[in-house]
Amino acid sequence: MACLQRQFPEHEVELIDPLDYQLGEAFKPHFAYVKSEVPEQLDTLAKKIASADGYIMVSPEYNHSMSPALAHLLNHFGSSLYSYKPSAIVTYSAGQWGGMRAALGMRTFLSELGCLPVSAMVHVPKAQEVFAEDGSPLEDVDGDRWHDYLSRAFLQLFWWAEATKKQRSAVDPHTMIRNFTRDPSQRNAP
Numbered sequence: 586m587a588c589l590q591r592q593f594p595e596h597e598v599e600l601i602d603p604l605d606y607q608l609g610e611a612f613k614p615h616f617a618y619v620k621s622e623v624p625e626q627l628d629t630l631a632k633k634i635a636s637a638d639g640y641i642m643v644s645p646e647y648n649h650s651m652s653p654a655l656a657h658l659l660n661h662f663g664s665s666l667y668s669y670k671p672s673a674i675v676t677y678s679a680g681q682w683g684g685m686r687a688a689l690g691m692r693t694f695l696s697e698l699g700c701l702p703v704s705a706m707v708h709v710p711k712a713q714e715v716f717a718e719d720g721s722p723l724e725d726v727d728g729d730r731w732h733d734y735l736s737r738a739f740l741q742l743f744w745w746a747e748a749t750k751k752q753r754s755a756v757d758p759h760t761m762i763r764n765f766t767r768d769p770s771q772r773n774a775p
């Protein structure tokens with residue numbers, strides 16, 4: 586702020602801090618709670634994430650990015666719960682690209698969580714012409730073609746889920762490779 590005001594004294598600069606606005610509950614991730622005080626719903630979700638063998642991440646495109654609601658939910662859990670498993674990306678949008686730009690960002694996001702995305706992705710352009718409001722496919726939609734399209738990503742996910750499940754039971758990755766749980770600087774180069 587001081588630098589901006591010095592550089593542009595004739596301009597008005599205002600700091601807007603998201604913490605000053607009640608836009609939702611304060612963020613507190615699962616791993617930040619004392620174990621006995623973790624909210625039940627959050628703990629149930631943590632157990633679901635930990636016990637899954639793979640994930641299908643479904644998101645609309647918002648400003649060329651993934652859904653803030655999905656990112657917010659995923660951010661509540663440490664990467665050790667997601668890692669050494671595959672994920673598949675499914676995006677949709679009202680426009681012609683079907684959430685492709687959000688999907689590219691999701692690849693980075695999911696890689697950081699350790700649930701590596703498979704190469705095939707699903708994009709649904711003009712989602713309002715494919716699905717009814719309740720999520721069921723509209724009548725004139727070619728179900729077989731959609732099934733074929735979806736299958737590629739889902740079969741890749743299935744293959745990787747089976748493979749990583751076998752390898753996780755042969756060699757526990759959390760024993761073989763340290764989880765970083767103390768500080769982000771644990772990842773730093775020497």
Ligand SMILES: Cc1cc2nc3c(=O)[nH]c(=O)nc-3n(C[C@H](O)[C@H](O)[C@H](O)COP(=O)(O)O)c2cc1C
Nearest residue numbers: 645646647648649650677678679680681683684712
């Ligand atoms: C804030 C906002 C930003 C959006 N940004 C994009 C966008 O970048 N690209 C796009 O194709 N559609 C965009 N859309 C349209 C959404 O993808 C579309 O409305 C979608 O149906 C939203 O999914 P939902 O109804 O499940 O929330 C945006 C919609 C909103 C409300």
